[in-house]
Amino acid sequence: MQVAMQRKTAGLTGRSQSRTQVRVYAKALNSMESPFAEELKKTAAYISQKGKGILASDESNATTGKRLESVGVENTETNRRDWRQLLYTAPGLGQYISGAIMFEETLYQKARDGQQFVDLLLAQGIYPGIKVDTGLQILPGDKGETTTQGLDGLADRCKAYRKQGARFAKWRAVIKIGEAGCPSTTAVLENAHGLARYAQICQENGLVPIVEPEVTLGPGDYSIEETAFWSERVYSHVFRLLNEYGVVLEGILLKPNMCLPGLDAPVASPKLVAEVTTRTMLRSIPPAVPGIHFLSGGMSEEESTLNLQALNEACPQAPWALTFSYGRALQSSTLKTWAGKESQWNAAQEILVKLAKANSEASTGSFKGPHPVPGGGRILQALRTGGAGK
Template sequence: MQAKMQTRAVSGRAAARSRVSTTKVVCRALNSMESPYAEELKKTAAYISQKGKGILASDESNATTGKRLESVGVENTEDNRRAWRELLYTAPGLGQYISGAIMFEETLYQKARDGRQFVDILLAQGIYPGIKVDTGLQILPGDKGETTTQGLDGLADRCKAYRKQGARFAKWRAVVKIGEAGCPSTTAVLENAHGLARYAQICQENGLVPIVEPEVTLGPGDYSIEETAFWSERVYSHTMRLLNEYGVVLEGILLKPNMCLPGLDAPVASPQLVAEVTTRTMMRSIPPAVPGIHFLSGGMSEEESTLNLQALNEACPNAPWALTFSYGRALQSSTLKTWAGKESNWAAAQDILLKLAKANSEASTGSFKGPHPVPGGGRILQALRTGGAGK
């Protein structure tokens, strides 16, 4: 009997050693999945997510940029697009509030009037250049108008070229539609989560920090903030699961989600309610390993974007991630209207950009006191739907 017990003990120890050995092999396998750039990616993501700074989203396509220029009487030409981006990137002191700028491919290779590359101008301000790498949305089969995002073909080679040009992070936007019967479908959720995970994997393998943007889009309808939260949690959870399955290093990504908001035809929610519901959703679905959550402005006015961000940081002052911003229209709209293509307005336009960036920088630390540099304004997307101001 004693001999049998000793044999079993020896077998147990051998099995335990085998499990430990297997665990080490698995850990090594997992570590081998990390990009050779893994440590750099983590440092870059941490830098961009530092407290008190956010991202300037200036990656609009030439067509979208053209529409915005034309709305203030400026012709859509390459030189005018270049001038508009130069105004943004050369704003004195922008790097006090902005840690990254997302660029469109044309812009990544452009130069300022004095011959300096835009990427060098940004880096001199302490702003990391980023690049939009998706190639747009494609309608999924069905009659609901749901979409998936294109651009995986050739992405690895493009990432290599973008990094060589100076880009250090990338952006890929996936849009999930809600507010209509049958939306979102399981197909749309899983297709977009898969696309984000595969994109992130390719970016990390080629030295770019991926911004993962699963946008549960703000759209028509009177759906509630709780419905947005329900679907946002589901979309984020599937996205995080697939990022893990694809071996993506979470410390080397940035998340760019929507805030939880009611539909465009529902009453606007207070900043406190937006903060309560949004932080609850993030706590349920986003691992602490992710360094920064950079909220998109998603059709909110400039003031609404700032006040909601302030409320988020008040509601969750000890969040495991930075709660900050990656704003496009909420930083650009009034800046563009002030400039209107006139050289005489250049300094005034840069001044309003800096004031907006400062307000959101303060909101990202929970220290914004007001007044807001551009008060009021209503929902930008509501104005777009009705053809009013804000387009």
């Protein structure tokens, strides 16, 4: 009898200890949350609201200069300012865009009339964001794989960016596929670690991190299934490390690639892209993430819209918003229309808003066409390495 009572008491004590351990563990998990946790969740939910996307306008001064020069506009601070002002002041843009990623120079710039760009964006209901990485660095070896730089001093920079009005941040990691030995385990783990540490630092300092693990579109005849395989593997490592670093998933946004075949393989139909991409996301992205903002990744303006439309048709009950964070797919025709001519200012803004509207409709599965910029080829750019000014 006494032995039985001892066993019963021991069992109760064990269960009590177990409950205590669970409570302690839960408290520990909560303590990992940023003091900005609730604000971060609200900001991420706002940016990923249905029917809106992100304007990626975070090109460096050098890259912006090359694009300006391609339409005969000199690369000066004034011309860069005018180009960004054209984008941010387009009438009605806020109906379709909820966030704009800026470069550091742009975050602190003022419009011609002296108003801060961040204030002009907020007046349209568009949250200002900031690119915080300082460029890609080639990893040792002969494969041309990269890691992303910029963790040094990031906390202080985030504090300054938030003070200036930024509410979210972006860090791009690039994973190369399509070549023997790529991606290497070193490249995957190095980039997953960088994204997790960046996200942790951003949340600690009040910025929603856009996590961008880009399985980059490149040369080769690799299949769409190979892109899906590596994308899923990369995402699994990224989210494992985000969890280990205590990142609040409800307070991040994901900016991944769509699953596409290599540039030397036949172009996949929007239906196939959607089937493979949504399958990959459902297998690897936690429902806690509020929004998946796909990058255009070299697709033409029309292709970007049609693929996004197909994604939402394929997965209408997705646990996250399936939307966009497009750069060239919103800017390319806009820039060609403007070409530095004051007389073309309004026409360029109209093209931008039409493109934003088309992608907004695609993000709800309601785009019917016609597309404002039909046809068009791939919009590719060379891999950029080096510092923030590259």
